[in-house]
Amino acid sequence: MSTVYLNGELLPSERAMISVDDRGFLFADGIYEVTPAYRGAPFRIERHLDRMRRGLSELRIDYDPAPLVDVHQRLIAANGLEGEEVSIVYVQVTRGVAPRAHAFPTTPVRPTVYAFAKAFKRPARAVWEKGYSATTVPDRRWARADIKTIGLLPNCLALQAAVEDGTNDALLVRDGVALEGALNNFFAVIDGAVVTHPATNHILHGITREYVLELCWESGLKVEERPIQVEELARASEAFFTGTTTEVRPTVKIDGRPVGDGKVGPVATQLQDAYLEGVERASPPRPGDSPR
Ligand code: PDD
DSSP: OOEEEETTEEEEGGGOOOOTTBHHHHHOOEEEEEEEEETTEESSHHHHHHHHHHHHHHHTOOOOOTTHHHHHHHHHHHTTOTTOSEEEEEEEEEOOBOOSOSSOOSSOOOOEEEEEEEEOOOOOHHHHHHOEEEEEEEOOSOSOTTSOBSOOHHHHHHHHHHHHTTOSEEEEEETTEEEEESSSEEEEEETTEEEEOOSSTTSOOOHHHHHHHHHHHHTTOOEEESOEEGGGGGGEEEEEEEETTTEEEEEEEETTEESTTSSOOHHHHHHHHHHHHHHHHHSOOOTTOOOO
């Protein structure tokens, strides 16, 4: 059984209870964050907490996420995840508990803060090297996809459509533009440039996206942040998704058509390797490793 965090306390998950009047339950009135930890060390947690601060401020939920750094560490320790190559910490903050009414409660309520940590299994390299597939799905989300709200029904429906199509990812399309995935950002290599949608209100500003862009700049790859027309994918040499639970995931088929030569390409390989090196440098040594 896992140990979770709820409103200031660590407790067994089966004892963590949330009111039926919680606005997260009734209205999806809250935000969440997922931060990866490599051998127990949260990666880029400050970037995740900054995004959380922006989301809380957009939704006008009065909560300071600073103490969550410690909560991440305590959850990792309490669940024995220090030695795990990859684990994730999920945090959700809702506006709190109040009788159901659409407008905000008129008397101040305490936000509900829930978090859990669990191990994450990275796919074997041989699986990764075969590549993944995606299905284009209309983007039915609201116009503030940059806020990481817990209202994920359109994302769930989009991914379910991909699963039913026998593919791994949903590529969300709005007005002919390939925006991002149901739970990850999207990149394509077009005319030699690594292209991804700009960080507007129509996509989540992924922390992995940001890191992968830094890796592109560091290695001198040409980068373009601009909308990608779905038709352009016909001449893309590569495509890939990025995210906390995706890392760099190469897409070799979209809607049944091969991307480029239909094989995992050099740019995705270079970026996944650079990503793995980056997280390795940021992780504590393995037991028995010589000092770095
Ligand atoms: N999803 N786009 C969407 C719609 C997402 O939900 C996510 C993250 C991303 C990638 O963001 P990041 O690189 O910061 O993980 C992009 C998380 C992992 C989830 O819903 O589980």
